[in-house]
Amino acid sequence: MDDVDVVLPCLDEAAAxxxxxxxMPPGFRPLVVDNGSEDGSAEVAAAHGATVIREPQRGYGAAVHAGLAAASAEFVCFLDCDGSLDPGVLPALVALVRAGEAELAVGRRVPVSAEAWPWHARAGNAVVARLLRRRGLPVHDIAAIRAARRTDLLWLGVADRGFGYPLELLCKAAEANWRVRELDVAYRTRASGTRSKVTGSVLGTVRAVRDMAGVLW
Known part of the structure; x- marks a missing residue:
């Protein structure tokens, strides 16, 4: 399988x-988008065989978009590079899209411990996911792991360049009547030395919910 690019937005994740x-599964090409790291993440990624893309504009959405723009494979996956999610689940997500069972396949995080997903982050995620289900989208998470065809994603034209990017993607997928499939994926504690920029603190969660509320409104 040589037609899959994996976009990994990265900010100070050298340890993970x-x-x-x-x-990374065989045939899945990692594209690490360095978003201004100061810990040598870009050099570590290159030393371990990843293609490194520099994105000076800060923001999760900015990094993801830069990776999508740089991708060339038919299928593109998105994955956090903090060690909380296993790249080994990516083939199952791609298989759903490849087989025509979905235009977008996403992971539903199942925490392996209480420490893996803080209460404030889980609560914020549940609220937003509930709003999405009211719009007819059968999802229970706004996870950082997903797969789709590159041309389809570009066609959606997601514009958010902050934490609201995943939510806007789901909203536009719903508007386009995409079939969205959700698979359970294990959600682990992050690699030693890393901290989530979104869920690592109450303030981070508030910022993420603020961006997502803007998308919904």
Whole structure:
């Protein structure tokens, strides 16, 4: 399988990158989008065989979009590179899209411990997911792991360049009547030395919910 690019938005994840890249399935090409790291993440990624893309505009959406723009494969996956999600689940997500069972396949995080997903982050996610289901989208998470065809994603034209990017993607997928399939994926504690920029603190969660509320409104 040589037609899959994996976009990994990255900000100071040097400690986690070696493990994440080593676990990448065969034929899945990692594109690490360095979003201004100061810990040598870009150099670590390159040393472990990843293609490195520099994106100076800060923001999760900015990094993801830069990776999508740089991708060339038919299928594109998106994955956090902090070690919380196993790249080994990516083939199952791609298989759903490849088989024509969905235009977008996403992971539903199942925490392996209470520490893996703080209460404030889980609560914020549940609220937003409930609003999406009211719009007719059968999802229970706004996870950072997903797969779709590159041309389809570009066609959607997601514009958010902050934490609201995943939510806008789901909203536009619903508007386009995309079939969205959700698979359970294990959600682990992050690699030593890393901290989530979104769920690592109450303030981070508030910022993420603020961006997502803007998308919904």
């Amino acid at each position: 990158l070696p493990g994440v890249l080593a676990a």
